[in-house]
Amino acid sequence: MAWSTTSNRPVRMATLVALLLTGLGHAQTPRLFESVEAHMGTLMRIQLYAPNAAAARRAFRAAFDRIAVLDAELTDYQDTSELSRLSREAIGRPVRISEDLFRVLEASRQISEETAGAFDITLGPLTHLWRAARKSNRVPEPAAVRAALASCGYQKLHLNRQDRTALLDQPGMQLDAGGIAKGFAADEALAVLERMGVHSALVAASGDLAFSGAPPGTAGWKIGIAAPVGYLVRSNGAVSTSGAAEQHLDAGGMRFSHIIDPRTGLGLTQGLTVTVTARRGIRADAASTAISVLGVERGMAWVERQADLAALVTEGDGRTHASACFKDWIAP
Numbered sequence: 001m002a003w004s005t006t007s008n009r010p011v012r013m014a015t016l017v018a019l020l021l022t023g024l025g026h027a028q029t030p031r032l033f034e035s036v037e038a039h040m041g042t043l044m045r046i047q048l049y050a051p052n053a054a055a056a057r058r059a060f061r062a063a064f065d066r067i068a069v070l071d072a073e074l075t076d077y078q079d080t081s082e083l084s085r086l087s088r089e090a091i092g093r094p095v096r097i098s099e100d101l102f103r104v105l106e107a108s109r110q111i112s113e114e115t116a117g118a119f120d121i122t123l124g125p126l127t128h129l130w131r132a133a134r135k136s137n138r139v140p141e142p143a144a145v146r147a148a149l150a151s152c153g154y155q156k157l158h159l160n161r162q163d164r165t166a167l168l169d170q171p172g173m174q175l176d177a178g179g180i181a182k183g184f185a186a187d188e189a190l191a192v193l194e195r196m197g198v199h200s201a202l203v204a205a206s207g208d209l210a211f212s213g214a215p216p217g218t219a220g221w222k223i224g225i226a227a228p229v230g231y232l233v234r235s236n237g238a239v240s241t242s243g244a245a246e247q248h249l250d251a252g253g254m255r256f257s258h259i260i261d262p263r264t265g266l267g268l269t270q271g272l273t274v275t276v277t278a279r280r281g282i283r284a285d286a287a288s289t290a291i292s293v294l295g296v297e298r299g300m301a302w303v304e305r306q307a308d309l310a311a312l313v314t315e316g317d318g319r320t321h322a323s324a325c326f327k328d329w330i331a332p
């Protein structure tokens with residue numbers, strides 16, 4: 001097991017040092033604080049350990065402000081976001097973009113290549129079509145799906161690290177970072193907290209969680225996963241869940257997920273719930289979306305080849321599949 005009792009020793013020693021430095025035990029032991037704000041179309045929850053309420057308030061403000069900046073850059077719900085501007089302005093010519101957006105596009109491209117395009121950040125034309133379909137409660141016309149598909153494809157998005165630019169091959173393309181941005185935002189919120197001296201925190205963006213050091217005196221953050229499986233106890237990592245419980249369209253006896261199969265242009269109908277652990281939220285978030293598309297067999301085969309990932313997939317009928325590492329982490 002990764003969390004032997006000896007792991008408490010550095011914590012105790014650190015506490016002792018803090019007590020000595022502040023002179024005869026006046027150090028305030030960190031306490032747990034929690035705050036919730038609406039960002040990225042969902043409720044974001046941050047839990048952190050801080051010495052007092054004022055320090056916690058400052059930390060929450062800085063972390064949520066960073067999330068708000070990322071939301072403004074990465075959303076495809078606003079024409080004014082950097083992501084939407086790129087979709088309009090980078091057709092056939094390189095456009096210089098922020099480091100944030102570049103990192104998201106770079107991570108997206110990597111996972112697209114690894115999964116033969118199961119994850120694809122250029123699916124905007126399709127995700128927008130299906131968003132409208134959910135609103136009107138009607139499956140899109142096959143012709144509309146075909147037309148949208150023709151404007152998608154991660155190979156039509158080109159990145160240049162040196163100049164930090166992006167270029168799109170054809171008009172009508174639209175990027176949608178909905179499958180990766182929340183995990184990235186959770187990572188970045190943790191990074192802000194770390195810089196402020198908060199070393200034990202958890203950021204939850206609905207299904208996308210990232211966390212730093214273990215709560216004082218514990219082996220890790222306790223992360224509930226799909227019943228009846230149990231929970232994980234982890235620190236310095238991320239856990240993302242994609243799945244059936246989220247937005248969908250019920251029509252003709254089928255349930256179409258908000259996750260799109262890039263090969264068909266249709267919402268997924270397999271009804272999988274996919275939980276992925278990784279070192280970073282950006283990777284866990286994208287991987288959980290990708291595995292949903294790949295399905296049980298191809299998805300698990302891919303995960304087993306990735307040293308940094310572990311996954312649990314639950315099928316609609318309750319059958320579960322856990323990757324080799326994931327099994328080791330489940331606490332009953």
Ligand code: AMP
Nearest residue numbers: 118119120127178179242258259260289
């Ligand atoms: P998640 O909840 O992280 O699985 O992300 C789902 C969201 O990602 C959807 O609401 C879309 O915005 C976007 N999306 C849908 N299908 C895909 C896909 N195949 N690859 C990448 N992003 C997708």
Ligand code: MG
Nearest residue numbers: 179285286289
């Ligand atoms: Mg995701």
